Amino acid sequence: MVLAVLHEGDADQLPDEYTGRKQLHNEVVWASQQAEKTPTHVDSYLLNERTLIVLRKGILVRIEKELIRAGFEENLKLTKRHLEKGLINNQNLEKILQTGVLDTFVDWDFQLDKSYFIFILQPPR
Structure with missing residues (x-):
């Protein structure tokens, strides 16, 4: 997955x-x-019928900022990715969006305190 900001x-x-x-x-x-x-x-x-991007700003808590300053950025990304993807309920999203969710990606720009969810949606038939 390539993400352009x-x-x-x-x-x-x-x-x-x-x-x-x-x-x-x-x-x-x-x-x-x-x-x-x-x-x-x-x-x-909704970038196209298959790609939905969600931007979040201002999500980092102080302990995360300290981990980043201490050089644990990659460990934090891996841990947060597992946690946050587990919290997003694809069944709920499918009901909300009225289409299937094929995949979910999440990434962060820790320096700007931003995060991106990318949802790959079932194309309409």
Whole structure:
């Protein structure tokens, strides 16, 4: 999976309305609260009929920031990836989005305190 990050202004050109958007944000906020804390900002974009990206800002807690400063960034990523993917319930997402979720990816930009979920969706028939 390749993730390209747009500049803040570029995201304004992407469509941001799709079925279940608000409920999806609620599900992501819930998972974030369980793993760390409530994000300061959540946004999402349906890039195409198969790719949905969710951006979270302001999710790191102090202990995570200290682990990053101490050089444990890769260990933190591996641990958070396992934890957060386990907290996202694909069955709930499928009901919310009214389509299948084939795969889920998650990554972070720890320096900017941002995280990205990428959901690969079942293409319409």
